[in-house]
Amino acid sequence: MIGFLASGRKGGGAIVAASRASFSNRHKTLILSLLVRNHPVHPFRVFTLEQANSAVPRVARVTAEVQQRLDELRRSYQQATADTESSLEEETRALLGSWQDAILAIGAEPKGLFTVDFRSPDPNVLWCWTVSEPEITHRHFTWESFKNRVDIRDGGSGWLGSN
Secondary structure: OOHHHHHOOOOOOOOOOOOOOOOOHHHHHHHHHHOOOOOOOOOOOEOOHHHHHHHHHHHHHHHHHHHHHHHHHHHHHHOOOHHHHHHHHHHHHHHHHHHHHHHHHHOOEEEOOOEEEEEOOOOOEEEEEEOOOOOOOEEEEOOOOHHHOEEOOOOOOOOOOOO
16 A cells, blocks of 8 residues: 555545445445535646546546455454444545545545546646546536546547536
8 A cells, every 4th residue: 555545644635525435325425425525726737638647547546555455444343333434434534534634635626426527728628537437538617526527538628618
């Protein structure tokens, strides 16, 4: 496991959610409630598409490590007792906070369900990456969300105007 996971630092950024693994509804609610974190304003870096794509392998590696550990925690939750559940909750909180901190250290913006936005040179546009994507292939406006993503590989139709 890389160093950021071992640091256990407090702090964090945007709300993120746990692995897409099959958590019960109770545990999903718990994970989301644990992720609301107060974080000082963190400056986000501006990335060209090439720069953002060169950061994707690092983001993907960190994300995969956290997902693997969350899968282990999910299995532990299934066997948890009242005494061990609080410790698992704290470990989940620290783990997800470490993911957020690692993404923020790169200069990107952590989002829900292991999605990361990179600010583009256009102040209204974010490059959007999510888990399992080998490179950035989508963008959306800053006032939009993941569901509004537009594929940037289609020759730019819809680029700056409307999604």
